[in-house]
Amino acid sequence: MSLLALLLVPTLSGIGVFFVKNDALRRLVLVLAAALHASVVAATWFFPPTPLLGGWLLLDRLGQLVLSVTSLLFLAAASYAVGYLRRERRAAHQDFEEGLLFTNAPEATFTACLLFFLAAMTLVTVSHRFGLLWVAIEATTLASAPLIYFHRHHRSLEATWKYLLICSVGIALALLGNFFLAVAASAPGGAPIPLVLDDLVRGASHLNVPWLKAAFLLFLVGYGTKMGLAPLHTWLPDAHSEAPSVVSALLSGALLNCAFLGILRVQQVCAAAGQAAFGQELFVGFGFLSMAVAAVFIAGQPDFKRLLAYSSVEHMGILALGVGLGGAASFGALLHAVNHSLTKAMLFLVAGNILAAYQSKSAADVRGVVHVLPASGVLWIAGLFAITGSPPFGLFLSEFTILKAALDQGRSGVAIGYLVLLAVIFVGMMTAMLRMTQGTPGTQRNGAPVPEPVLATLPPAALAALVLILGLYIPPAVRGAIEEAARLLE
Amino acid sequence: MTMWLDTTLVSLALTSVLLLGSSRLTRCIRIVAFQGVLLGVLTVAAHAHAITARVVILAAAIFALKALAFPWLLSRVLRGADVRREIQPLISYTASMLAGTVGLAVSFWLSARMPLPTPPLSLLVVPVALFTTLAGLFLIVSRRTALMQVLAYLVLENGIYTFGVGLVEGTPMLVELGVLLDVFVAVFVMGIAIFHINREFDHIDTEQLATLRDWAP
Numbered sequence: 146m147s148l149l150a151l152l153l154v155p156t157l158s159g160i161g162v163f164f165v166k167n168d169a170l171r172r173l174v175l176v177l178a179a180a181l182h183a184s185v186v187a188a189t190w191f192f193p194p195t196p197l198l199g200g201w202l203l204l205d206r207l208g209q210l211v212l213s214v215t216s217l218l219f220l221a222a223a224s225y226a227v228g229y230l231r232r233e234r235r236a237a238h239q240d241f242e243e244g245l246l247f248t249n250a251p252e253a254t255f256t257a258c259l260l261f262f263l264a265a266m267t268l269v270t271v272s273h274r275f276g277l278l279w280v281a282i283e284a285t286t287l288a289s290a291p292l293i294y295f296h297r298h299h300r301s302l303e304a305t306w307k308y309l310l311i312c313s314v315g316i317a318l319a320l321l322g323n324f325f326l327a328v329a330a331s332a333p334g335g336a337p338i339p340l341v342l343d344d345l346v347r348g349a350s351h352l353n354v355p356w357l358k359a360a361f362l363l364f365l366v367g368y369g370t371k372m373g374l375a376p377l378h379t380w381l382p383d384a385h386s387e388a389p390s391v392v393s394a395l396l397s398g399a400l401l402n403c404a405f406l407g408i409l410r411v412q413q414v415c416a417a418a419g420q421a422a423f424g425q426e427l428f429v430g431f432g433f434l435s436m437a438v439a440a441v442f443i444a445g446q447p448d449f450k451r452l453l454a455y456s457s458v459e460h461m462g463i464l465a466l467g468v469g470l471g472g473a474a475s476f477g478a479l480l481h482a483v484n485h486s487l488t489k490a491m492l493f494l495v496a497g498n499i500l501a502a503y504q505s506k507s508a509a510d511v512r513g514v515v516h517v518l519p520a521s522g523v524l525w526i527a528g529l530f531a532i533t534g535s536p537p538f539g540l541f542l543s544e545f546t547i548l549k550a551a552l553d554q555g556r557s558g559v560a561i562g563y564l565v566l567l568a569v570i571f572v573g574m575m576t577a578m579l580r581m582t583q584g585t586p587g588t589q590r591n592g593a594p595v596p597e598p599v600l601a602t603l604p605p606a607a608l609a610a611l612v613l614i615l616g617l618y619i620p621p622a623v624r625g626a627i628e629e630a631a632r633l634l635e
Numbered sequence: 636m637t638m639w640l641d642t643t644l645v646s647l648a649l650t651s652v653l654l655l656g657s658s659r660l661t662r663c664i665r666i667v668a669f670q671g672v673l674l675g676v677l678t679v680a681a682h683a684h685a686i687t688a689r690v691v692i693l694a695a696a697i698f699a700l701k702a703l704a705f706p707w708l709l710s711r712v713l714r715g716a717d718v719r720r721e722i723q724p725l726i727s728y729t730a731s732m733l734a735g736t737v738g739l740a741v742s743f744w745l746s747a748r749m750p751l752p753t754p755p756l757s758l759l760v761v762p763v764a765l766f767t768t769l770a771g772l773f774l775i776v777s778r779r780t781a782l783m784q785v786l787a788y789l790v791l792e793n794g795i796y797t798f799g800v801g802l803v804e805g806t807p808m809l810v811e812l813g814v815l816l817d818v819f820v821a822v823f824v825m826g827i828a829i830f831h832i833n834r835e836f837d838h839i840d841t842e843q844l845a846t847l848r849d850w851a852p
Contacts, residue, residue: 198809276810283817287824294828299835303844306828310784313821314775314791320814321768321795327803331753337804353752383847442849451849 147185147194148202151212151267154182159260163253168234172227175256179216179223182263186216190622200341201274206630210479211406212270214486215399219263221604225494226259226391228600232501233389240298241504247298255295261288262395269403273342275323275410279316282371282407285400286312293388293396304380304387311380312371319367319407325360326411329353342410349417357415361424364411365431371404374431374465375438378458382442385454386506390497393450397457398490402482405464412468413633421471421635428469429559435462436566443573449508450500452577453492456532459570460485466563467547468634470554476631477546483627484539484615485532491608492528495521498602499581502595508577512584517595520602522582524609529578531612533571539615637757639680640801644759647673647797648739651770651790655731658721660782664709667786670793671701674800681756681800689808696815697796705789705822712826713782716833722840726777735770742766751802760801767794781829781839785822792818 158178165171189204190213196203204212233249240247249255265288268281286309294305323340329352330345331337338348345352366377373381385393415424439459446452460481467478498521503511515522531538544567551560615623647670654666675698682690726734739762746761755761771791775784799806829839836843 274807274810276806277813280810280813280817283821287817287820290824290828294831297831299844300846302828302831302835303847306781306832306841306844307847309821309825309828310775310788313788313825314772317788317791317795320792321798324795324799324803327799327806328751331804355749356752359749382849387847446849 147189147192148197148204148271150185151182151189151271152264154178154185155260155264155267159257159264162256162260165253168230168252171253171256172230175259176220176223176227178260179220179263182267183216183220186213190626198274200343201277202271203273203343204271205273205633206626207406207409207479207633208270210483210626210630211402212267214402214483215263215266215270218395218398218486218490218608221490221494221608222391222395223259224600225394225497225604226256228598229389229391229497230255238296242300242506243298245298247296250291250295250297254291258288258291259392259395262292264288266399266403269406275326275340275342278407278410279320279323282319282368282404283313283316285403286316286371289392289396289400292392293384295389295392296387301387304383307380308384311377315367315370315377317367318363318370322360322363322367322411325356325363326414329356329360342413345414346417349414349419352414352418354418354420357418357420358423361411361415361420362427365408365424365427368404368407369431372401372408373404373435373458373461375435375458375462378435378438378461381458382451382454385457385493386448386450390450390493390500393453393496394490394493397454397493398486401457401461402486405461405482409468409634416635425469425471428465430469432462432464432466432469433562433566435459435465436563436570440566440569440573443570443577446573446577447508448506449511449578449581450493450496450506452508452574453489453496456570456574457485457489459566460489460532463544463547466559467550470547470550470556470559471635472550473553474547474550475634476628477543477550479627479630480546480615480619481540481543484543484612487608487612487615488528488531488538488540491524491605491612492532494601494605494608495524495528498597499525501601508581511581513586514582517586517593518597519594520597520606524602524605525578526582527609527613528605529574531609531616533574534567537613537616539612542616542619639683640677640757641759643673643677643680644757644763644797644801647677647793648763648766651767651794652732652735652739654774654786654790655735655770656728658724658728660713660719660721660780661710663721663783663786664706664713667789667793668702668706670790671698671703671705674701674793674796677797678800693808693811696812700815700819701789701793704819708822708826709782709785712829712833715830716782716839717837718780718782718839721778721780721783724778731773731777734773738769738773739766742769755802757801760797764794764798764801767791767797770794779840779842781825781832781841784841785825785829788825789818789822 265284272278332351370377467474534544678694742762742765774787
């Protein structure tokens with residue numbers, strides 16, 4: 146029953162908020178739905194939910210990991226959104242980049258799309274039927290596209306259009322991958338294997354290998370577009386930088402993981418069919434390319450939200466690399482996925498605070514954040530050190546696990562390349578973002594602290610605390626769950 | 636029934652070639668609508684040995700969406716926008732048709748190199764599906780108006796669907812309808828986006844959507 150509740154809570158409240166006229170009530174519904182969703186997800190850790198639809202909807206460890214992160218981030222984002230939407234209630238805004246006037250999308254539509262977005266992501270994490278997984282991943286695109294176009298000006302419209310078109314085309318290729326997989330599963334003489342993950346894993350030895358490999362490629366390209374693996378990432382910096390910060394946090398922290406999960410599901414089938422190495426080599430290649438592209442674009446990037454977006458491309462590369470190495474690195478990659486999501490969501494939320502105070506996305510215009518926004522400034526510095534993989538934060542631990550696995554496997558070339566790219570990105574991020582916190586605020590600010598509402602600082606602070614805790618001590622239950630999830634990929 | 640199947644598949648390939656050489660947007664919408672009709676026929680023809688309620692519902696849903704709803708929606712979008720023709724495509728119509736013929740040959744060559752585990756209903760399924768998919772991809776990258784890009788996305792989707800209906804038996808109804816629903820919402824959202832693009836830019840030329848970039852020129 147809890148699976149049904151997980152899907153219905155966001156869907157029904159999403160439909161419900163369309164009809165709520167009162168802004169405060171609608172925001173309350175958003176937070177309540179998020180809290181209810183999060184508590185049901187928490188309950189699944191103690192009481193494993195029963196499968197639905199004959200095993201099509203099933204929560205395994207891998208799905209549970211992604212679902213938990215998604216739900217947690219959504220709760221943080223929803224609380225943050227209450228303050229954000231209150232701030233944004235003016236009739237028309239002056240665009241700070243070009244001075245044009247623009248309005249916002251109706252708040253009811255925005256809230257409803259947020260909730261539908263959560264429903265779609267939940268469906269991604271529990272789908273074990275490949276067709277349903279596809280439907281869910283495409284649904285996440287469609288629910289999130291209107292969110293990017295919240296500020297109705299031409300830049301966000303451009304970002305929305307690119308996002309919609311590029312991701313829809315990419316995901317369409319994954320549908321072709323679904324059909325290829327079905328062909329691979331239709332062994333001559335004998336009933337075809339149903340496209341349910343567990344059946345495919347069990348009957349993997351009967352799969353037609355060339356078609357399975359072709360299917361894997363299509364899935365990798367299709368869902369890889371959505372995940373932002375280079376060179377398929379072109380839409381990502383635009384969408385993540387033009388969306389409202391609260392949406393960017395969800396896109397970067399939650400949605401990218403969901404796309405990654407889509408690829409991992411196919412990798413599970415390939416591994417069961419004895420073709421794990423085929424996918425792993427591709428993962429390593431795409432991983433390195435993503436990190437390299439991110440490094441090039443992070444160096445000298447003037448826009449701090451785009452900087453965070455490219456950092457997401459980098460971290461998706463690290464995830465791919467980790468899974469590509471396999472073994473202990475798979476564990477590292479999954480741990481890294483959790484750490485990255487928490488940190489990146491927190492950074493985007495803080496970026497939203499900075500953006501609201503300074504009215505500029507240019508890192509050069511922002512000076513003295515620690516003086517103007519003391520709490521956000523401290524969080525920004527902490528997040529910056531965390532995202533670049535400095536101890537004592539969780540990302541250091543997960544990046545180190547992947548490095549150690551590479552060295553243990555005797556792949557020193559991979560290890561060296563990985564370290565060099567991490568170092569280049571570290572320097573690029575630090576030079577651009579550390580400067581924002583210090584110095585004297587620009588002419589338009591007299592340097593007096595700006596009041597920071599609790600709803601704008603508490604959600605990112607809570608996420609930062611979690612990343613710090615994960616860096617110091619991983620609770621045995623969490624470690625066990627991640628290990629179990631990593632074993633599914635072997 | 637194989638004759639029906641083959642005729643439909645050949646028509647599908649021909650309409651894609653025709654689309655590659657068309658510039659008037661109303662005509663392009665009509666061609667894609669006709670592809671929708673063909674896909675409805677294809678659904679029935681592919682299951683001719685056992686026409687169940689499931690097949691009828693699916694064929695009807697495809698017909699209603701692809702041959703009626705989408706063309707209607709896109710025509711409305713077109714009426715709102717002050718544009719009748721595709722504007723200076725990046726690759727000319729003649730060159731596009733030429734590329735289409737090459738693509739057709741490549742699709743046949745490729746499909747000959749992809750031995751199927753079980754014999755297909757018709758030898759034309761794989762090449763036509765591949766060709767239609769490639770034509771859709773080609774149109775997306777070579778055309779500039781947002782409307783044409785949506786049509787190209789539909790052609791791509793038609794090609795993929797052809798592959799599925801011709802080769803894959805027993806896809807559950809829930810999944811089939813879920814896919815259709817997604818495509819419907821996708822086209823709907825894209826239609827709304829085009830409406831906004833037209834209002835914002837006074838045009839639906841996607842070349843104008845080029846503000847966001849990393850290094851200012």
